[in-house]
Amino acid sequence: MNKYLSALPYIVLFLGVAYVGIKAAKPLSSENEVNYAALGEIPIADAGRFKPLSSLVETSLYIISGRHEVVTEDGKRIPAMRWFVDVFDTTKFHFFSGPAAKYKIFRIENEDILKLLHLPKRPQFFRYSLEEIQTYYDDFERAVDKASELQEKIKERKVIVSQPDRVRAEKILELSEKLTVYSKLLRRIPSPGDEKKPYRILPPQQENQEWQSLVDIDMQVRNFTKEEEEQINNNRLNYVQNILSATGIKDPNQLTPKQQALLKQKLVEYSNNYQLLEIAPNHRADISPLAAELTKIFQLAKEGNPECNSLLKNFKDSYYHTIPERQMFRIKLETILNRTNVFYYVIMLNIWVILLAATSWLVWQEPLRRSAVYLAIFCLVLETIGIVMRIWISGRPPVFNLYSSSIFISAGCGATCLVLEYLFPRALGVFWAGVMGAITNYVAHNILTLSGDPLEVVQAVLDTNFWLAVHVTTVSMGYVATLVSGGLGLIYIARGVFTPGFVKPAQKELTQMIYGTVCFALLLSFFGTVAGGIWADQSWGRFWGWDPKENGAVLVVCWNALILHARWCGMVRSRGLAVLSLMGNMVTVFSWFGTNQLGVGLHSYGFSKDLVELCKWVWLSHLCFIGIGCIPIRYWSSAPHFLSRSANATASSPENKSLTSLDQKEKKRHPQVQV
Amino acid sequence: MNTISNTNDSSHTMDQIENEFGGKPNKTLKENIYRYILKPLASLQLTVVLLALSVVLVFFGTLAQTKDQTFVVVETYFRSWFVWIPFDLVGEFDRTFFNLTGTEPLPGYFPFPGGWILATLMLLNVTVAHALRARLTWKRIGLWLVHSGLILLLTNEVITGVYSIEAQMVFKEGETLNYADINYIPYSRTFDLLWIAPDSDSEDAVTIIPGEKLVSGSTIDHPALPILIKVEKYFSNTNIMTDAGDKIDVDSLISKAGALVRVVPHREGAGTTESRHAMPMVEVSIQERDTLKELGRFKISMWEYFKATESSFGGLFAPGHTIDFQGKNYRVSMRNKRIDLPYSLKLNKFTHEKYMGTSSPKSFKSQLTLNDSELDDHREVSIEMNEPLRYRGLTFYQSSFFVGDRGSVLQVVKNPGWTIPYVACIVVTFGLLYHFSILLVRFLRGRVK
Incomplete structure (x- = not known):
């Protein structure tokens, strides 16, 4: 039996590797199918950086739908790029029609919005197509105007609104945001003054040329055929007719001069758009052969014609010569990162780590603990690879936005907990590694990607500076240590209150672990915070500005210092240490996410109501744990172990009450230190 | 472990202190000072x-x-x-x-005790604690370093709080400046009221009335002024609106110069979200010295000072307020307090790069000529x-720029x-590393046995 069990860790590790391997493997593409993965690797220039098309598509789809691929109502999975092929080259004139409008991808849960749009409820699925949204879209647009007005007022703190109204407004704006994200994938004309250009997919062909979008090409088209001009004219007439019939006026001459002017202006705008978006694409080949070829590739892909594969290969071979190799390599790397989706699989693996570690406390102690450790190491390796890839792709320090801080802290917690596990092999460290890994990666993957491109470019002032890089990494590591100590505090309380077998040596060990991590937390958070001040001094001449995020960091430092001083003077003992370190978690969450939700300050870059919810639940749950931890020890399940211990200690040396067990041991070995 | 545990060796320290205090006669007094204060x-x-x-x-x-x-x-x-902390902050958090x-x-x-009280007590706490346990042993070096670094940091915060001044220089390309407009001085207002008398010489004679004197209801009476200035009302911040009462985007003003606008009182913005500094306004009536006859009544605001609105709109209300008195044409206006530089800076060129296809700035750069005749230092910076x-x-520091990069x-x-802070950071970090390393080594040794 034991012999077989000792093989268990390797089996578990193998299963973990196999799971990720299968999920992340490049899908086999046969000659007879369109190779969507290859389409996703097309490089584009968008929002300040070069990236593969799949990054734009998947991030957008995730914001719209909450998934990285399209899943139909009957559970069929469609790759994101397959969906995008239908979206590609559509314009606002076909916003609500055509194949792209049929996909049920817009996630709407809020019942008020469903009522507003007259949509049926779809529990478990929640997703709706543009065709369905179209019918009552005008009502929705009015609601959006009202909601954004309300939002503005709330932001300026002019009104205080009840919770349901606020939620309703938020949800309406959220859907409107999803529609905006979708429309950015369409071929569109940038409105004047809008500096955010449409994504540019056509690489430059000469040295000093820029990347171009399809609209850039269409705008250069001048020669239209007779039929086309007729078509444009007819369309214009139709447009006027539509507007007039909507207002109930038959003769345009009945309009007031003001209305006539407005109509004229709208008409010009409309027909320009129509000409540009609907007719001009027919003539792309005259302006740019590569635009025409690309259009053809996507057209074939839309029809499901596998010929597009070879065309795409030709396209890549002949038109990408101006892109530097480094750039192509980065894009390739990002495609791999997108496809493998490491941070997502790490969530799953970490849940297994938690289960294995927890079960090991009941049966098959060592084999299961070992399995959990191996799996956790595997997670750490995956995360590290992911982080290194991200550093490589972005050319920045590992932490530059909330998303990256989250995955960095996840890896940090993993590493710290594994070290603790090595020092104290009780499946406690690895358990907390699993918990933190699952939560932080969940936050990164499910909440923080909603705010857009996780590899976004950053403001100039946040651009690389030595002290900034040091600051963000060290502060994050300080968070790591604080969160780890909090987790150990939680385990301490849980074991003491709920299990009868929390014996003295185990208490001692856990206290040592908490104490040690708090020391590290103080060191790292202090250095990180001051490094931030130094960076601020170099950037705008203020070492310390009492900005919310800075205050958050100083709270973490103060709290860790408080824990240590309270321990040293005997105000708290091991139970108190555990409770205080649990509160450290609350402080850290306030500092990390909470301060960003107050809507003020230089660092308030990450407002999200999901993060508000996260903070809320972390705080509420921790208050419960703290409440439990404050139950008098005589009611704890492990009470006998605690009471006997303090009785002994009091009997032997009353003044030693306050010392950590660590100190006691030290004293016995070096008695001369005291004198 | 005498380094960190205070309670267990307190009796020992007590003896030691008593010995140090030595003299028998006053023992009780010293003992009392020790016991109840130190x-x-x-x-x-x-x-x-x-x-x-x-x-908290x-x-x-x-x-x-x-x-x-x-x-x-x-x-x-x-x-x-x-x-005094408002309870509504709890409400805000909620x-x-x-x-x-609801x-x-x-x-x-x-x-609640403010920052000064807490900082003072902390300084006392840490100093007295180290003074009482004065022995400097190898094991205690870490703690000494940490705490002296902290004293440095707290001192720095006090120095910054009392002495630091922030100002800005607003340049157009080609402009030379030898002063900076102050926008933050601890505990005082950042602007002055100016009384400008026309002078036959090239430069006008300017009387500066410090902003602190502008208290609603007070009268400013000074020998340098030929008249009295009565402060009718003072507003700490204002905003500009169209005559119809619509809000104006300050940045759009540059294109709408000459549009009818009025200055209205406005609450000061929250946090750092308000991009500009507070724009005070004062309503004054100018009175004849003897008769108290009103010669003119003006609303003077910082909006009139073209450098105060940072980059975007310059001199929209430039004419200022004039008053004829005894045949002379006087002017009143408002502007920031200044740091006068004994040298000058000239802006030659400003460059602003953006990330491709976005409005996010990638870098800002100002190229300037420094001219310091006092130190004979002339160079490009x-x-x-x-x-x-x-x-x-x-x-x-590079801080902002004009719309249109001009x-x-x-x-x-x-x-x-x-x-x-640079020194403190090194000292504290080294101290913490040292102290925790001692703990760690000891702990690991204990494990190996």
């Missing part, structure tokens, strides 16, 4: 209480920024002896995260994001203590 001041319990109070103060000081501008909060919470208290703001305030110029006690705004900071 010992509590040096106690770790006090440290814990102070840290806890700091955590910083927490509320953070929340308060949802209602007031950061510098207001800093002065009322962190650079003050005492603060409304952001929990939404339990839609009514909570009334009332509660008192460039100031970039994250690369300031430090010169003769001032530091110049000019640049430099932030000028005077902070005599700017090097302290």
Whole structure:
């Protein structure tokens, strides 16, 4: 039996590797199918950086739908790029029609919005197509105007609104945001003054040329055929007719001069758009052969014609010569990162780590603990690879936005907990590694990607500076240590209150672990915070500005210092240490996410109501744990172990009450230190 | 482990202190001083209480920024002896995260020790504690370092709080400046009222009335002024609106110069979200000295000072307010207090790069000529994001720019203590590393046995 069990860790590790391997493997593409993965690797220039098309598509789809691929109502999975092929080259004139409008991808849960749009409820699925949204879209647009007005007022703190109204407004704006994200994938004309250009997919062909979008090409088209001009004219007439019939006026001459002017202006705008978006694409080949070829590739892909594969290969071979190799390599790397989706699989693996570690406390102690450790190491390796890839792709320090801080802290917690596990092999460290890994990666993957491109470019002032890089990494590591100590505090309380077998040596060990991590937390958070001040001094001449995020960091430092001083003077003992370190978690969450939700300050870059919810639940749950931890020890399940211990200690040396067990041991070995 | 455990060796320290105090006759007095003053001041319990109070103060000081501008909060919470904290900050926190208290703001305030009290007590606490346990052993070096670094940091915060000045220089390309407009001085107003008398010589004679004197209802009577200035009303911040009452986007004003606008009182913005500084306005009536006859009544605001609105719109209200008195044409206006530089800076060129296809700035750069005839220092300098110029006690940072990139705004900071944090950071970090290494080594040794 034991012999077989000792093989268990390797089996578990193998299963973990196999799971990720299968999920992340490049899908086999046969000659007879369109190779969507290859389409996703097309490089584009968008929002300040070069990236593969799949990054734009998947991030957008995730914001719209909450998934990285399209899943139909009957559970069929469609790759994101397959969906995008239908979206590609559509314009606002076909916003609500055509194949792209049929996909049920817009996630709407809020019942008020469903009522507003007259949509049926779809529990478990929640997703709706543009065709369905179209019918009552005008009502929705009015609601959006009202909601954004309300939002503005709330932001300026002019009104205080009840919770349901606020939620309703938020949800309406959220859907409107999803529609905006979708429309950015369409071929569109940038409105004047809008500096955010449409994504540019056509690489430059000469040295000093820029990347171009399809609209850039269409705008250069001048020669239209007779039929086309007729078509444009007819369309214009139709447009006027539509507007007039909507207002109930038959003769345009009945309009007031003001209305006539407005109509004229709208008409010009409309027909320009129509000409540009609907007719001009027919003539792309005259302006740019590569635009025409690309259009053809996507057209074939839309029809499901596998010929597009070879065309795409030709396209890549002949038109990408101006892109530097480094750039192509980065894009390739990002495609791999997108496809493998490491941070997502790490969530799953970490849940297994938690289960294995927890079960090991009941049966098959060592084999299961070992399995959990191996799996956790595997997670750490995956995360590290992911982080290194991200550093490589972005050319920045590992932490530059909330998303990256989250995955960095996840890896940090993993590493710290594994070290603790090595020092104290009780499946406690690895358990907390699993918990933190699952939560932080969940936050990164499910909440923080909603705010857009996780590899976004950053403001100039946040651009690389030595002290900034040091600051963000060290502060994050300080968070790591604080969160780890909090987790150990939680385990301490849980074991003491709920299990009868929390014996003295185990208490001692856990206290040592908490104490040690708090020391590290103080060191790292202090250095990180001051490094931030130094960076601020170099950037705008203020070492310390009492900005919310800075205050958050100083709270973490103060709290860790408080824990240590309270321990040293005997105000708290091991139970108190555990409770205080649990509160450290609350402080850290306030500092990390909470301060960003107050809507003020230089660092308030990450407002999200999901993060508000996260903070809320972390705080509420921790208050419960703290409440439990404050139950008098005589009611704890492990009470006998605690009471006997303090009785002994009091009997032997009353003044030693306050010392950590660590100190006691030290004293016995070096008695001369005291004198 | 005598380094960190205070309670267990207190009896020992007590003896030691008593011995040091020595002399028998006054023993009781000294003992009393020790027992009732020094010992509590040096106690770790006090440290814990102070840290806890700091955590609470910083927490509320953070929340308060949802209602007031950061510098207001800093002065009322962190650079003050005492603060009344509104209960509604709890409500604000609740409304952001929990939404339990409903839609009514909570009334009332509660008192709390301000930053100065906590900092002073902390300084006392740490100094007395180390003085009482004066022995410097190898094991204690770490703690000594940590705490002396902390003293440095706290001192720096005091120096900054009392002495630091922030100003800005607003340049158009080609412009030369030898002064900086102050936009932050601790505990005082950043602007002056000017009384400008026409002079036969080239330069007008300017009388500067410090902003602090502009208190609603007061009268300014000074021999340098031929008249009396009665301050009817003072507004700490204003906004501009069209005559119809619509809000105006300040940045759009440059294109709408000459549009009818009026200046209206406005509350000061929250946190650092308000991009500009407060724009005060004062309503004054100019009176004849003897008869108190009103010669003119003006609303004078910072909007009239073209440098005050940072980059975008210059001199929209430039004409100022004129008054004829005894055959002379006087003017009144308002402007920032100034740091006069004994040298000049000329902006040659400003460059602003953006990330491709976005409006996000990638880098800013000002190329300047420095002309210092006092030190005979003439050279080209460039100031970039994250690369300031430090010169003769001032530091110049790239801070903002004109719409359309035709000019640049430099932030000028005077902070005599700017090097302290660098030293403190090294000292404390080294101390912590040293101390925790001792703990770690000891712990690992204990495991190996």
